[in-house]
Amino acid sequence: MRRKTAAVAIAAGMVIALGLTACGSNKPSSNSSGGGGGNATPAFNAAIDKVFNPSTKKGGTLRFAHSGEFDSTDGADTYYGYSWDFIRLYGRALTMFAPKPGKDGNKLVPDLAESLGQPSADAKTWTYKLKAGVKFEDGTPVTSKDVKYAVERSLDKDTFVNGPTYFNDFLDLQGYKSPYKDSDPNKLGLKAIETPDDRTIVFHLAKPFGGFDYLAMLPATIPVPAAKDTGTKYKEHPVSTGPYKFDVFNAGKNFALVRNTSWDAATDPNRTALPDRIEVALNTNAQDIDDRLLSGNLDVGIEGTGVQAATQGKILGNQDLKKNADLASIARLWFSVINADVAPLDNIHCRKAIEYATDHEGYQRAYGGPTGGDIATNLLPPQIPGAKKIDLYNFASKPNGDVDAAKKELADCGQPNGFAINVSYRAERPKEKATAESLQQSLSKVGINLTLKPFPSGDYAKLYAGKPDFAKNNKLGIIIYGWGADWPDGFGFLQQIVDSRAIRPGGGNTNLGIKIPDVDALIDKALVTTEADARNDIWGQIDQKVMENAEALPGLWAKALIYRPPSLTNVYVNDGLGGFYDYAWMGVKQ
Amino acid sequence: MIRYIIRRLLAAVLLLFVVSVVTFAIFFLVPRLAGATPEDMASRYVGRSTSQEQLHVMAQKLGFLDPLWVQYGRFAKSIILGADYSTGPTTVHCPAPCFGYSFLTQNPVWPDLTDRLTVTISLAIGGALIWLLAGVATGVLSALRKGSFFDRAAMGVALAGVSLPIFFTGLLSLSIFSYGLGWTAPGGSYEPFTSNPAQWAHDLLLPWITLAFLFSASYARLTRAGMLETMSEDYIRTARAKGLPERTVVFKHGLRSALTPILTIFGLDLGLLLGGAILTESTYSLPGIGKYAVDAIKTNDLPKVLGVTLVGAFFIIFANLVVDLLYAVVDPRVRLA
Numbered sequence: 030m031r032r033k034t035a036a037v038a039i040a041a042g043m044v045i046a047l048g049l050t051a052c053g054s055n056k057p058s059s060n061s062s063g064g065g066g067g068n069a070t071p072a073f074n075a076a077i078d079k080v081f082n083p084s085t086k087k088g089g090t091l092r093f094a095h096s097g098e099f100d101s102t103d104g105a106d107t108y109y110g111y112s113w114d115f116i117r118l119y120g121r122a123l124t125m126f127a128p129k130p131g132k133d134g135n136k137l138v139p140d141l142a143e144s145l146g147q148p149s150a151d152a153k154t155w156t157y158k159l160k161a162g163v164k165f166e167d168g169t170p171v172t173s174k175d176v177k178y179a180v181e182r183s184l185d186k187d188t189f190v191n192g193p194t195y196f197n198d199f200l201d202l203q204g205y206k207s208p209y210k211d212s213d214p215n216k217l218g219l220k221a222i223e224t225p226d227d228r229t230i231v232f233h234l235a236k237p238f239g240g241f242d243y244l245a246m247l248p249a250t251i252p253v254p255a256a257k258d259t260g261t262k263y264k265e266h267p268v269s270t271g272p273y274k275f276d277v278f279n280a281g282k283n284f285a286l287v288r289n290t291s292w293d294a295a296t297d298p299n300r301t302a303l304p305d306r307i308e309v310a311l312n313t314n315a316q317d318i319d320d321r322l323l324s325g326n327l328d329v330g331i332e333g334t335g336v337q338a339a340t341q342g343k344i345l346g347n348q349d350l351k352k353n354a355d356l357a358s359i360a361r362l363w364f365s366v367i368n369a370d371v372a373p374l375d376n377i378h379c380r381k382a383i384e385y386a387t388d389h390e391g392y393q394r395a396y397g398g399p400t401g402g403d404i405a406t407n408l409l410p411p412q413i414p415g416a417k418k419i420d421l422y423n424f425a426s427k428p429n430g431d432v433d434a435a436k437k438e439l440a441d442c443g444q445p446n447g448f449a450i451n452v453s454y455r456a457e458r459p460k461e462k463a464t465a466e467s468l469q470q471s472l473s474k475v476g477i478n479l480t481l482k483p484f485p486s487g488d489y490a491k492l493y494a495g496k497p498d499f500a501k502n503n504k505l506g507i508i509i510y511g512w513g514a515d516w517p518d519g520f521g522f523l524q525q526i527v528d529s530r531a532i533r534p535g536g537g538n539t540n541l542g543i544k545i546p547d548v549d550a551l552i553d554k555a556l557v558t559t560e561a562d563a564r565n566d567i568w569g570q571i572d573q574k575v576m577e578n579a580e581a582l583p584g585l586w587a588k589a590l591i592y593r594p595p596s597l598t599n600v601y602v603n604d605g606l607g608g609f610y611d612y613a614w615m616g617v618k619q
Numbered sequence: 620m621i622r623y624i625i626r627r628l629l630a631a632v633l634l635l636f637v638v639s640v641v642t643f644a645i646f647f648l649v650p651r652l653a654g655a656t657p658e659d660m661a662s663r664y665v666g667r668s669t670s671q672e673q674l675h676v677m678a679q680k681l682g683f684l685d686p687l688w689v690q691y692g693r694f695a696k697s698i699i700l701g702a703d704y705s706t707g708p709t710t711v712h713c714p715a716p717c718f719g720y721s722f723l724t725q726n727p728v729w730p731d732l733t734d735r736l737t738v739t740i741s742l743a744i745g746g747a748l749i750w751l752l753a754g755v756a757t758g759v760l761s762a763l764r765k766g767s768f769f770d771r772a773a774m775g776v777a778l779a780g781v782s783l784p785i786f787f788t789g790l791l792s793l794s795i796f797s798y799g800l801g802w803t804a805p806g807g808s809y810e811p812f813t814s815n816p817a818q819w820a821h822d823l824l825l826p827w828i829t830l831a832f833l834f835s836a837s838y839a840r841l842t843r844a845g846m847l848e849t850m851s852e853d854y855i856r857t858a859r860a861k862g863l864p865e866r867t868v869v870f871k872h873g874l875r876s877a878l879t880p881i882l883t884i885f886g887l888d889l890g891l892l893l894g895g896a897i898l899t900e901s902t903y904s905l906p907g908i909g910k911y912a913v914d915a916i917k918t919n920d921l922p923k924v925l926g927v928t929l930v931g932a933f934f935i936i937f938a939n940l941v942v943d944l945l946y947a948v949v950d951p952r953v954r955l956a
Binding site: 097098108182185186187188189190191192207208209258259260261262264280281282312313314317320321324326487488491492533535536537 | 659662663664665666669670671673674676677680705706707708709711722723724725726731798804805806901902904906910911914917918919
């Protein structure tokens, strides 16, 4: 018996020892807050349209987390809004969005350039003069050749697959492919960009583009010293021109930035550079990010898409949490294309019947109700310059649909008893499925019968809904979709989804079937217009034309519920950046 | 014995080869049979705005246009000899065993794997020690005190351990110890052993215990059953009759033969875990092989998934080999002539 007792004691001892070790662990030293901030009191939406907790106090570590892999930290290879926001901490493009809350942020201001671009009369040549005194992190002065080289390498889509193709589309390339295949000894063989001196850069376009200042804002114009270019490895340490430079980079895990001592605040009125250090954790559980934000162990969920559904309920149901949250408009539209290729939708009256019969509140409910966004009556989100409220089908006065008007349109269409078509959505997206079901229910009231057709989201645009033949043959009459602006301007938002010339028969389209000759003509007119107000007005007309033709069914203008931990100072939502907090302006309490 | 080991080693290599062919086929042959064109397969590796021509160029660059056996040959060659990849201005060499090159993160897979392997090994070994000790000790005690309160309580807890999945116990422990009491970093973290052993153990303690809670349960039940059986064998009675101390009877005669099946299971479990403790690593945000696999699957990053599969297969095969060799040590009855 003694032996057994000994064994019991050993086992029990082991359990206790394990418990003790756990008890003995120290609490992680928490950042106690104190001083620093302004006098702003926390309130719901306090960082929308104004700066919350203004501060000029420097120091501290600003902690970001990402639920997946960072798009890319290389300016040539990045195509996500959060990344275009974050990259300004270590890179300076020719222009940038004004560091101002709300709509004021939509205005472009010069960054690396002294002023916005000087266009030629035909809007095909754009000239920028660089500020004096801007240096790379090693102290070398930035020249226009470094900007040219940066744009050149961004053209190489074999190497940098992720970035946008605007420079490929607009520059007069004359067959130029890549600086890596360039016979010029300095790798500056591209004729479309001239650098007459070290501070002047001239862009020659193949076709007019009145809004070129937006392209000058793209991260691809952040200068890259050719000698330091390591291609796909460059993202591990992009040579900084901003207030921070890379300290560590662990692929797939995390990276951190420290102060760049070569950055001169005198050349840069657009950044505050408050924190001493910036850390980004990658591949963190999305729910874990929310928990850390709420418990004060994290400052920002970098993706800016807002908290998870479960956390939304928690925040909205608790006044103490809600006062630390912002419901930001994110320049994204949830909408459906009404495909005129599918009979009887080739008849405009049948398309209008769908506009009238839709339950718009049902569409909104599918995305979580008002937290998901406002009911959209047209395409352009209201925060985008030039957007007008166009409500041709009484969405506002009849939010649950107008059955009588729909039936009248059906009669005019010659289908008084309705018709049957298919509705497609992305299978992995429960909100789109809910939309399809809501449409199915509301349209059935006027005899339009929908069959649900889910497709895998990875190939939705490439093989299914975005392939014209497939959509037509499979009678995809309503194609549920969503679209976010590349930048807050008619071109940046609308062109990719309404220009019929952007439709490629092979698939992979972003325009899922809107084909209106008047719209194409107006786009061409907008492209040659250099005066911003006049150009924005044309984009408003384009929006109107699409709605008149009833080829798009707007759902809602999306919003994101973002949690704003009390640790943040100098924080506001910038509309120019697409509804993100301005990462180059914020600081932390210490 | 040496001939046996050599034979087993050769069989292990053959098995790895078969696994590599099968996994390669799953990733590169099955999509083709399902009707995917090389361009469709390349579409995983390109950005948002890509033309059909660009896709074709990418498919060519990735070698998807070549016959499958050429693609497998290239893959096998990269494992044995390493491979070269273009970064744009230069070419980098990815040393053997390269296991491919992720075109999403633009990193070779092998250094990623070795980097994360230390985390997974730390987790698996620590957890395994705890569950083996706790499980076997509980099992032995329960068997010796069959029907007692301890036995019933221990087996009840064991049943709970087997039934509760990691994503439940893990999240519960996080909510109590990490967010609630603040004993560990919120949501879990990892410090390499080499930089700070105390912090390393501190960070891993919760994952170890969570993992051990799940595994030790089945070990306790297995040990208990095995012990009950062996302790009623004739030779135990003989040993007791010889006047051997009870400790020798229990541990040397009873436990030793009850241990053989435990060892088999242990080898399999450990091998499986070394290939990535997916749930535990994801729950505690540990940057190990399992988390790497999940992240890769989420982003359709095939070379990484392929690499993890092969490393996992290697560990399972290797662990089995070790177990088979250890059999001979533990159980003289299976010792080869």
